[in-house]
Amino acid sequence: EKMPPFLTGGEMIESVSRSSAVYAELPHKFEAGTVNAAGAVGLKSAIDYVKSVGFEEIHKRELEVSAYAFEKMKEIAHINILGSEKAEEHNGILTFTVDNVHPHDVSEILAADGIAVRAGHHCAQPLLEYLGYRSTVRASFAFYNTKEDADRFLDSLSTVRERMGYGK
Incomplete structure (x- = not known):
């Protein structure tokens, strides 16, 4: 079973050959490397904090x-x-x-x-x-x-x- 792209990281390209490349769909084609999971967790914590203060x-x-x-x-x-x-x-x-x-x-x-x-x-x-x-x-x-x-x-x-x- 294929993992969702937000869990796998580095899914800019579906496939590459010597003569062509098949890019992933937007927005993944512009997102190189591993997904910033720590940033996402931190953002959630920040949102929770702001909501707790009001x-x-x-x-x-x-x-x-x-x-x-x-x-x-x-x-x-x-x-x-x-x-x-x-x-x-x-x-x-x-x-x-x-x-x-x-x-x-x-x-x-x-x-x-x-x-x-x-x-x-x-x-x-x-x-x-x-x-x-x-x-x-x-x-x-x-x-x-x-x-x-x-x-x-x-x-x-x-x-x-x-x-x-x-x-x-």
Whole structure:
């Protein structure tokens, strides 16, 4: 009895000769090697976990911590938050610049303090060009982040310009 292709792995080709090849049907003809069984098991576990927390709870927690960070960021001089003035419209993602400090420098300074952010054009170059920016910094908050995490981010962010030599 033939095993289903998702159990056997490496079923890109049905047969090969010196003059021809018969490829498997889609999508198997594009899936070389052994199937990522560990990835499938991990994905199931991740889905179960997210379902156990609940989408509404995830959204609520992300909104709480990102809204908290959003409001506190507005109090820090020389920070420019891109996008809506409404925290809830940022959906856990705060994109910003720091006056006269390149986003990659901001990212490195925060990284030195154990804060992970992204810097660059975020695959949104036309939008950034329209807004007049070449790159930005992006802080992303997830449901597992706490206000203490946000405070660590804000404390580090508030020192960026001073650490770049602009004074207090």
